[in-house]
Amino acid sequence: MRFSRYLRLFRRPLGMLSLLFLVACLVCAFAAKRIAPYDPCDPKARDILFSAQGPSSKHPLGTDVFGTDILSSLIYGTRVALIVGFTTGIITPLLGAVLGAISGFFGGWLDRALMFAVDVIMVLPGLPLMILVATYVGKSYWIVVALFSFLGWPGISRMVRARILSEKAASYVEAACSYGAHWFRILFRHLLPSTYPLLAVTAARIASASVLAEAGLSFLGFGDPLAISWGKMLAEAQSQGALLLGLWWWVLFPGLAITLLSLSFINIGYLLEEVFNPRLRCGTRW
Amino acid sequence: MQSSYFVRRIVLAFLAIWVALVLNFLLIHLMPGDPAERFYADPRVPPEAKEEIIKIFGLDKPLWQQFFLYARNVFLGRMGISFTTQRPVLEVLLERIPWTLAITFIPTLAAIACGIWLGLYAAWKRGTVFDFLLRTFGTAVNSIPSFWLAMILIMVFAYWAKIFPLMGMARPGVSLANAPWEFIKSVAYHAALPMLTLFVLSFPGYALVMRNAVISVLGENYILAAQAKGVSQTRLLWRHVLKNAVLPLISMFSLSIAGVFGGAVLVEQVFSWYGMGLLMVRASQARDFPLVQGAVLITILCTIIANFVADLVQGWVDPRIRYG
Numbered sequence: 001m002r003f004s005r006y007l008r009l010f011r012r013p014l015g016m017l018s019l020l021f022l023v024a025c026l027v028c029a030f031a032a033k034r035i036a037p038y039d040p041c042d043p044k045a046r047d048i049l050f051s052a053q054g055p056s057s058k059h060p061l062g063t064d065v066f067g068t069d070i071l072s073s074l075i076y077g078t079r080v081a082l083i084v085g086f087t088t089g090i091i092t093p094l095l096g097a098v099l100g101a102i103s104g105f106f107g108g109w110l111d112r113a114l115m116f117a118v119d120v121i122m123v124l125p126g127l128p129l130m131i132l133v134a135t136y137v138g139k140s141y142w143i144v145v146a147l148f149s150f151l152g153w154p155g156i157s158r159m160v161r162a163r164i165l166s167e168k169a170a171s172y173v174e175a176a177c178s179y180g181a182h183w184f185r186i187l188f189r190h191l192l193p194s195t196y197p198l199l200a201v202t203a204a205r206i207a208s209a210s211v212l213a214e215a216g217l218s219f220l221g222f223g224d225p226l227a228i229s230w231g232k233m234l235a236e237a238q239s240q241g242a243l244l245l246g247l248w249w250w251v252l253f254p255g256l257a258i259t260l261l262s263l264s265f266i267n268i269g270y271l272l273e274e275v276f277n278p279r280l281r282c283g284t285r286w
Numbered sequence: 287m288q289s290s291y292f293v294r295r296i297v298l299a300f301l302a303i304w305v306a307l308v309l310n311f312l313l314i315h316l317m318p319g320d321p322a323e324r325f326y327a328d329p330r331v332p333p334e335a336k337e338e339i340i341k342i343f344g345l346d347k348p349l350w351q352q353f354f355l356y357a358r359n360v361f362l363g364r365m366g367i368s369f370t371t372q373r374p375v376l377e378v379l380l381e382r383i384p385w386t387l388a389i390t391f392i393p394t395l396a397a398i399a400c401g402i403w404l405g406l407y408a409a410w411k412r413g414t415v416f417d418f419l420l421r422t423f424g425t426a427v428n429s430i431p432s433f434w435l436a437m438i439l440i441m442v443f444a445y446w447a448k449i450f451p452l453m454g455m456a457r458p459g460v461s462l463a464n465a466p467w468e469f470i471k472s473v474a475y476h477a478a479l480p481m482l483t484l485f486v487l488s489f490p491g492y493a494l495v496m497r498n499a500v501i502s503v504l505g506e507n508y509i510l511a512a513q514a515k516g517v518s519q520t521r522l523l524w525r526h527v528l529k530n531a532v533l534p535l536i537s538m539f540s541l542s543i544a545g546v547f548g549g550a551v552l553v554e555q556v557f558s559w560y561g562m563g564l565l566m567v568r569a570s571q572a573r574d575f576p577l578v579q580g581a582v583l584i585t586i587l588c589t590i591i592a593n594f595v596a597d598l599v600q601g602w603v604d605p606r607i608r609y610g
Contacts, residue, residue, distance in 0.1 A: 219433050246441070255434030
């Protein structure tokens, strides 16, 4: 691993900040019990005397009407957000890339069938379907992961397929065929890596969108009722009258967390694109 | 081979509608629980209605027959009886749709108009602070949760500045029947913040697409030719640049019509704006299965049709697509 090649990335301040933020969130998610000053799930830890107070020395981001510390809730909330973001950001591109690669590489009836499925699925709206599935199945953030993957793979598939189709005619593929390379090797060792830059950006964008979707679903009340989620915090803020009472800290901070995490994923996507696409890195000979 | 584009679009839309019906039908029958619950086995449904529903949907017949009866019923508008209101599902839906359209239509138009001007200006003044701000704001806005923005706006405008109301659709007691002009004014007043939220969330998208389109059009040879001919700046912008750059926006607009039906759910929830979106949420929480299914199905069908119309419009406006 030549680390010197990655030193150039430090020249991207936005990317570095986003990476830092994501790492901070990961730390919060893993070490929540040790970092969070109070335990948001423990009814005894609720500070009733301090409830609905703004940011103070005792509660840096304030408390809600129940007396729960908002900073602690935010820290515990990173878990759900990161689980949804990472799983969706990994599964969807994987699914889309494999299906798109197979479709583009083999062509024929398989290609036509898959592209028809792509055209149909891309038209379906996301949130109404999530509400429908949640009505039948119950409340969980895995609905977001499953539905996002189901609705998201077509977009990626189409992109990967287009790239594979254009790369199929390249001379290095012809060379590989001539020395008798197995189709598996050609597809996964030569063709698919050419899609990595675009795939990385798209994966990041999907992770970002899935965080927002999970927040939205939790806000509507369809998220996991036992887990702490930033969207659920905003839902509680609204239903407990934060808007009527002017408890701005209860509204500002959870939403800010969602926005910042979402933005971080997108910027990291741009960073990844630079890592994977050698032509974008300044100074390399191409 | 022009007609083949339109024919392909029609066939695709037709098949997509069938897939949506199959999907909905399968969801009813494959999801855990008793499918009968989904139609009538609920204490809120009056017993006379039960018999009728069993007859209309053919719930005592084999599954494949049930599907065709289901499809026929959907096209005839018979989607069952809502558990919570004991009224036909379609009736309830048709009552709610205008409310959703009321807060999504105007912001979309305003967003396009604003987006066109802002994008044009940003492309013309490319590289300046204005361009940078637009691009930054545009990328940031995609990451802002719509319901959070709505709550922030409520905080600022309804709580601190006290200009607009906190929630609801109209002042209680005022209705179309007893005071129509007051009602309309009250609805407009209550719709201001929801519309502002949707506007702020949508105009950056149009502005960015317009900006990129204008930049690429400005690089075209025919613009250079027009400038060489001595065409004035304004005429150049209007006649040559705008007409060509607006093409991607038309398709965006058509697609946003498709998104209109599902998109406003979160904003409606924040403002308690009782449109299609909030109906879906409340029906789901009340376990009112026919209503949820009906609402989602209508949303999916409208989205498919809107997408189809978007493709047609794009094919009509931009001839390159038809031959491509």
